[in-house]
Amino acid sequence: MERTSPAGDAAEGTGTPAVRRWGSIDPLLPAPGFTHGVTPGSAAAHCGARLVVAGPGGQVRAAGRCEHWTGAPGSLDVSWGAARRFQLTALVADQQVADGLDRLLSLWRDHLADVPATAGEDTAAVVNWPSRDADGVAALLRHGLAPLEVLAARTTPRAAPAEVPAAIPDGLPPCPGGSRIRQAGPADIETVARLGVEIIRWDSRFGTVNERTDTLAAMRTEVAGLLSEPDPWTWIAGRDDTGAVGMLSAQRPPAAGWITPMTGRVPAAYLMLMFVAPDERGTGVGAALVRHFHREIARAGVAVTLLHHELLNPLSAPFWNRHGYRPLWTAWQATPASAVR
Ligand SMILES: CC(C)(COP(=O)(O)OP(=O)(O)OC[C@H]1O[C@@H](n2cnc3c(N)ncnc32)[C@H](O)[C@@H]1OP(=O)(O)O)[C@@H](O)C(=O)NCCC(=O)NCCS
Numbered sequence: 106m107e108r109t110s111p112a113g114d115a116a117e118g119t120g121t122p123a124v125r126r127w128g129s130i131d132p133l134l135p136a137p138g139f140t141h142g143v144t145p146g147s148a149a150a151h152c153g154a155r156l157v158v159a160g161p162g163g164q165v166r167a168a169g170r171c172e173h174w175t176g177a178p179g180s181l182d183v184s185w186g187a188a189r190r191f192q193l194t195a196l197v198a199d200q201q202v203a204d205g206l207d208r209l210l211s212l213w214r215d216h217l218a219d220v221p222a223t224a225g226e227d228t229a230a231v232v233n234w235p236s237r238d239a240d241g242v243a244a245l246l247r248h249g250l251a252p253l254e255v256l257a258a259r260t261t262p263r264a265a266p267a268e269v270p271a272a273i274p275d276g277l278p279p280c281p282g283g284s285r286i287r288q289a290g291p292a293d294i295e296t297v298a299r300l301g302v303e304i305i306r307w308d309s310r311f312g313t314v315n316e317r318t319d320t321l322a323a324m325r326t327e328v329a330g331l332l333s334e335p336d337p338w339t340w341i342a343g344r345d346d347t348g349a350v351g352m353l354s355a356q357r358p359p360a361a362g363w364i365t366p367m368t369g370r371v372p373a374a375y376l377m378l379m380f381v382a383p384d385e386r387g388t389g390v391g392a393a394l395v396r397h398f399h400r401e402i403a404r405a406g407v408a409v410t411l412l413h414h415e416l417l418n419p420l421s422a423p424f425w426n427r428h429g430y431r432p433l434w435t436a437w438q439a440t441p442a443s444a445v446r
Pocket of ligand 1: 391
């Protein structure tokens with residue numbers, strides 16, 4: 106992703122204080138820069154707008170980079186959010202964060218008002234803001250943005266060697282209710298894709314995710330790619346009588362490179378899909394799948410695992426927190442993009 110830009114040059118002035126603040130509020134954040142505004146799956150172009158807030162002495166107090174992204178029709182990306190996204194990466198110096206961000210968001214709002222496409226219904230304005238940088242929250246709310254999605258992180262605990270098995274015994278740990286966990290393979294594309302679409306259907310209640318007419322086809326393509334890899338990090342929980350009741354699918358660090366700029370820790374893995382059938386929830390199937398995945402994570406030497414969840418999904422935050430995940434970035438959104446105030 107391009108790193109230098111008019112706003113990027115100006116951001117030099119905010120760099121050192123922002124590094125200090127980010128480093129102190131959250132050790133998992135990356136060094137501040139314009140590379141942590143990634144949009145899943147595809148490159149987004151910096152639109153060239155100069156978004157710089159200067160102090161009375163001319164010093165840079167805040168700088169932003171706005172990227173305009175259009176999802177490829179038929180891609181899975183457009184099921185995870187709006188088809189067109191206008192994404193601000195905001196760097197604010199550590200003095201008067203609320204005021205610096207407020208002024209930067211005003212500049213961005215004025216910029217978006219000059220872009221006719223922001224009025225389209227299938228658009229979103231998005232700001233990824235460090236979840237623990239609470240001083241920015243009031244400004245984000247004031248500008249009509251809602252916190253809808255979280256990128257959560259779990260650092261791999263240092264386990265005593267005895268707790269990390271050299272190999273998973275037969276890869277078939279039992280789950281509650283008589284299910285067993287098994288690794289998925291190419292024969293499971295349809296099962297995993299169907300459960301993957303169930304996640305999108307469930308999450309579409311919460312403001313960002315949309316089931317599209319071609320979501321199932323896009324999910325099949327994605328899953329086929331995942332399951333064509335040797336030793337895929339995709340597991341199914343199932344019973345002989347009912348078939349699959351749950352599923353977890355993750356990207357190993359090389360495949361998760363697109364999301365790695367969101368953290369300073371490497372190697373990073375990404376948990377893409379997790380679903381348990383409604384009738385089976387609350388019985389421990391999800392916990393068994395996650396525990397199995399975490400054993401693989403530990404064996405592979407992964408430093409941090411990332412996942413997205415909808416903030417308003419009442420099942421997600423408690424479940425992930427129970428398993429060691431906590432908010433790293435919060436995606437604040439307005440839909441349509443012209444709704445930024
Ligand atoms: C999140 C999800 C995968 C958890 O799977 P699960 O099999 O229900 O997980 P568990 O049974 O191990 O744990 C669920 C927790 O909720 C509690 N719970 C109780 N009744 C429940 C119910 N009817 N539904 C869901 N959870 C319930 C459980 O007791 C447990 O709490 P605990 O850890 O304090 O014991 C599952 O709810 C799900 O598929 N949700 C819809 C899709 C989704 O949100 N996916 C995650 C996207 S990021």
